[in-house]
Amino acid sequence: MSIEEAVDEDSKQNHNSRLTYEGCNVLLDINDGDRLVFSRLTAASTLKIGNKKCSLQPLIGCPFGSLFQVEPGKEGTFLTRFVENAEGNGLEEKDVDGSKDNRALVDNNTAQSLTSEDIDEMRKQGAKGDEIVEALIANSATFEKKTLFSQDKYRVKKQKKYAPRVLLRRPFARSICEAYFKKHPEKIGFMRVDALSLLLSLGNVTANADVLVVDMLSGILTGAIAERLGGTGYVCNTYRGSSPYPVDITRMFNLSDEICKRIVHASLTDLNSFQTGASVSEGQEETLPVTHSGGLDEVSVPAEDGGMDVTPERVSSPIIKPVKSIKAGQKATLEAIKSWKENGFSSLIIAAPELDPWGIIKEVLPLLSFSAPFAVYHQYAQPLATCMHNLQIEKMAIGLQISEPWLREYQVLPSRTHPHMQMSAFGGYILSGTKISSSDSLTSSN
Amino acid sequence: MILPIDPANKLSFKRFIKDGDLVIVYERHDTMKAVKVSEDGVLQNRFGAFKHSEWIGKPFGSKVLSNKGAFVYLLAPTPELWTLVLSHRTQILYIADISFVVMYLEIVPGCVVLESGTGSGSLTTSLARAVAPTGHVYTFDFHEQRAASAREDFEKTGLSSLVTVGVRDIQGEGFPDEFCGRADSVFLDLPQPWLVIPSAGKMLKPDGVLCSFSPCIEQVQRSCEALKSQFTDIRTFEVLLRTYEVRQKILESCPVNEGDSIERPPRKRRQGSAEGSNGTECSSSPAVVIRPSGEARGHTGYLTFARLKCFV
Ligand SMILES: C[S@@+](CC[C@H](N)C(=O)[O-])C[C@H]1O[C@@H](n2cnc3c(N)ncnc32)[C@H](O)[C@@H]1O
Numbered sequence: 001m002s003i004e005e006a007v008d009e010d011s012k013q014n015h016n017s018r019l020t021y022e023g024c025n026v027l028l029d030i031n032d033g034d035r036l037v038f039s040r041l042t043a044a045s046t047l048k049i050g051n052k053k054c055s056l057q058p059l060i061g062c063p064f065g066s067l068f069q070v071e072p073g074k075e076g077t078f079l080t081r082f083v084e085n086a087e088g089n090g091l092e093e094k095d096v097d098g099s100k101d102n103r104a105l106v107d108n109n110t111a112q113s114l115t116s117e118d119i120d121e122m123r124k125q126g127a128k129g130d131e132i133v134e135a136l137i138a139n140s141a142t143f144e145k146k147t148l149f150s151q152d153k154y155r156v157k158k159q160k161k162y163a164p165r166v167l168l169r170r171p172f173a174r175s176i177c178e179a180y181f182k183k184h185p186e187k188i189g190f191m192r193v194d195a196l197s198l199l200l201s202l203g204n205v206t207a208n209a210d211v212l213v214v215d216m217l218s219g220i221l222t223g224a225i226a227e228r229l230g231g232t233g234y235v236c237n238t239y240r241g242s243s244p245y246p247v248d249i250t251r252m253f254n255l256s257d258e259i260c261k262r263i264v265h266a267s268l269t270d271l272n273s274f275q276t277g278a279s280v281s282e283g284q285e286e287t288l289p290v291t292h293s294g295g296l297d298e299v300s301v302p303a304e305d306g307g308m309d310v311t312p313e314r315v316s317s318p319i320i321k322p323v324k325s326i327k328a329g330q331k332a333t334l335e336a337i338k339s340w341k342e343n344g345f346s347s348l349i350i351a352a353p354e355l356d357p358w359g360i361i362k363e364v365l366p367l368l369s370f371s372a373p374f375a376v377y378h379q380y381a382q383p384l385a386t387c388m389h390n391l392q393i394e395k396m397a398i399g400l401q402i403s404e405p406w407l408r409e410y411q412v413l414p415s416r417t418h419p420h421m422q423m424s425a426f427g428g429y430i431l432s433g434t435k436i437s438s439s440d441s442l443t444s445s446n
Numbered sequence: 447m448i449l450p451i452d453p454a455n456k457l458s459f460k461r462f463i464k465d466g467d468l469v470i471v472y473e474r475h476d477t478m479k480a481v482k483v484s485e486d487g488v489l490q491n492r493f494g495a496f497k498h499s500e501w502i503g504k505p506f507g508s509k510v511l512s513n514k515g516a517f518v519y520l521l522a523p524t525p526e527l528w529t530l531v532l533s534h535r536t537q538i539l540y541i542a543d544i545s546f547v548v549m550y551l552e553i554v555p556g557c558v559v560l561e562s563g564t565g566s567g568s569l570t571t572s573l574a575r576a577v578a579p580t581g582h583v584y585t586f587d588f589h590e591q592r593a594a595s596a597r598e599d600f601e602k603t604g605l606s607s608l609v610t611v612g613v614r615d616i617q618g619e620g621f622p623d624e625f626c627g628r629a630d631s632v633f634l635d636l637p638q639p640w641l642v643i644p645s646a647g648k649m650l651k652p653d654g655v656l657c658s659f660s661p662c663i664e665q666v667q668r669s670c671e672a673l674k675s676q677f678t679d680i681r682t683f684e685v686l687l688r689t690y691e692v693r694q695k696i697l698e699s700c701p702v703n704e705g706d707s708i709e710r711p712p713r714k715r716r717q718g719s720a721e722g723s724n725g726t727e728c729s730s731s732p733a734v735v736i737r738p739s740g741e742a743r744g745h746t747g748y749l750t751f752a753r754l755k756c757f758v
Contacts, residue, residue, distance in 0.1 A: 018651055033679075065653025065756035083757060167678075170653070172552045194542070194685050197549035201541060201572065204524045207555050207579040208450040230555025232579065346450070369461070370507030371522040385692045385736035398519055399475050402690040402736065405542060410682040410748065412670040417663060419684075429690075434521055437507040 018064050025254045027169040031160040036179045038171060038252050049164055052077040059168055068166045071128055079166060114139040129163025173224035176252050188220045189353040190379050192427025194405040196224055202375035202432040203349040207232045212345040212367060214238055214360060216352040219247025222263055231258035236332055237265040247329055264332040271367055344369030351377040357387035365396055370437040377430055384431040397433040404429050447604030448523045449578055461506050468602060470527045472519040480531045525571040535592050538568035542687040543746055548576045550751050551631040551655050560625060560649055561585040561633045562616040567596040574608040582608060588615040620645025627651060634658040640672040647676040652756040661747040669750055677752035684748055689739045694732045
C-alpha cells in the first residue's frame, strides 16, 4: 500500500480520543510528577490542593496534555488553563560551565523579607500565584547570588507551593503501573512497569489474541492486556475456587465498552470440565468483584520532598451514576469456552504471587494451543526455578528462560548528567517459554 | 503469519503447518532459524536433512526428525522469535528495550506511529503488533537497500498491511509533511536524533510521545537540550535484562567424615551410599538451584522519552 493510501485509510478510523469528556478517567499530574491522582471527570468531582478544593469541571472537554494552574477567585480557588510560552526558560544557554558557585551563600532565615502575614495579605487582595512568586524573588536577599541553577530551583519550588500546576493525562497501563508501584506496590505484586511491558511482549498480546490470564494483581495485568487488545480477542481471567480474583484496577483505565466486553472470566473447573460434558454454571450477569467505594480508587503519590500537601479528593456527590454501562469482567459465554476448548488459547500470562507457579501452570498449560508462548511473573526466583525445571523434565515447553528486568533512570543536564541517586532495585522475575506439541509419539534420539 | 490480523483466522489456533508458512526451526534456545515451508524444500543442518513435506500437516510446536533421526521443533513465529532470527543488517533493538518502548510510547491498537531508521526492522515488527489491526507504522530509512530488505521481511512475516517503508533522509529532510499533527508516537534510532526533533514535534498530536534510542550519552545530552522547548516530561532510562541459569544440584548436607578425601566429589559419595559409617543419615537430595548467568549484555542504549506540550 502506498503512503498516501495508507494515510487516507487510517485517518478514517481515529477512535483514539484525545479530548476529555464527562465521565472519563483521567490522571492528574500535580507539579510535574510530585503527585499523581486518578480521577473521574464529572461536574461534581473536585481535587483538593493544599487546603483548597477545586472543581474539576473546567477540565471537561479539554485536550489531554493541557496544563492548568490553581488561581484564587471570588468563589474559592479554581483551575484555569495555563499555556507556557514556547521559548523555554533559556537556562541551557547560560552558566553551563557553572561559573558562579555558592561559596557566598549563607543559610539563615533572614534571607526572605516577605513574611507569611505579608503573603496572606497579598492573597486577600487577590494576588495571583505567579505574583506571589515574583514578590518572593524580589524580596529574597540571596536570590541574585545564587547560581542560575539554584535560581531556577528556587523559582520552581515557590511556584509549586503558591501556584501549583495540574497536567491532564490519559491513564494508560504505563502510568497506572508506575503510580501503584510507587504508592501501593504490594497491590500489584511489586511488579515494575518494565516487567509488565515484558509480560505483554512475551505473552504476544495483540489484536485478536485470546489470552488466558491468572491475574492476582488486582487487575493491572488484565487492564494492560485489554488495552492492547483494543476491543478484539479476549482476555480470560481464570481462577481456582468459586469466585474470580478482584480486578479493581481495570476501572482506572479508560477502557471503552467495546474493550470491557473483551474482559471475561471463567473458573478453572469450568475451563477444564467442559470437555467431559459437565455442566458449566450459568449466570451471565456475574461480574468480577470490585470494591464498592463509589468513585475511583484514587492513588496519590506523595511529593518526594514532602513539599506539597495535596490530598486527593474522592468524588463526593451523593448520586454516583454508573459511568459505564458495561462492566469489565463478565462471565465467559459457553460458546467462548467451547471454542477455547477446541482451539486453545493463543497465549498465557500468570501473575499470581499467592500460587505455586508449577502447580498452576501444569493445570493451565494444556488449555493453550500448540506453540503458544507463555510468561509467568513472580516476586521470588525459587518457585520459578522449580517450575522451569519441571517443565523441562516433563517436556512441556521449550525456549525456557528466567529473566529479571533492570531499570535505571538518568538525570540529564548540561555537564551534570548521571544516574538517579535512588533507584528501584527489584521489579520482579519472569519465566517465559513456548508450549510444544505433546501429541507426537516420537522417541527422542539426540 | 506472525500476527492474527484477520479475525476470521484467529480461532484456528491449533494451527497446522502448510505450504508457504513461515516457521521458526528451533534447535536450541540460541540456535533458531526462520524457514519458509515449501512442498519440495529440504532443511540441511548439522543434524542432517529435514524434508519440509514431512512437516506439512503437523501442528506448530511439533518435533520433527531428520534423515539421521535427530530432531528439531517447528514453532509459530512471534515478534520475539523473529527478533532472534532476523538477518542483522544493522544493530537491532532487543526485547527489553522493545517492550519498554512500546509501553512508554503508549501504543495501542489504531495508533499511527512514525519510525526512523528502519534498520533491520526488529523494533518495527513489535510496533506493528501493537498498532494492529487498524493502526499503521510508517518507517523510514535513507539506505535504499536496507529499506528494500525490510520491505521483503514484512512481506515474509505478513505485516505489509500494517507497515509502510519509505526511503528518506530523515535527519536532512524531516518526516514528510503529510503526517503533520497525525502521529500518536514517534521513534528515533538515528545517529543525530536532535536534528529530527523539530520535525517530530510537528508530526505529533498534542500530548503525543517521542522516544529516541541512543547508545552514547553525548547523543542523549544533545537530544534532551533540543527537546526542552517543545516537549515536557523528558525522561531518560536504561533498561537491561538479567537472565538466570537453573539447574539441579546435589548439595551435601552433613559434615565430611574424618579421613574422607576432600577432593572426593560429593556425587560419588552419595552414589556409594555406603556412607555414614558412623551412622549419620546424609540427606543430600537433589535441589533445583538458580543464579544469574555469568555474562550479559551490559549496555544497549539510552531511551529518552518526551511528551509534546499542548500549546493550544
Ligand atoms: C541502528 S539502525 C536501526 C535499527 C532498528 N531500530 C532495529 O531495531 O532494527 C539505524 C538505521 O538508521 C538509518 N539512518 C541513519 N541515518 C539516517 C537518516 N539520516 N535518515 C534515515 N535513516 C537513517 C541507517 O541506515 C540504519 O539502518
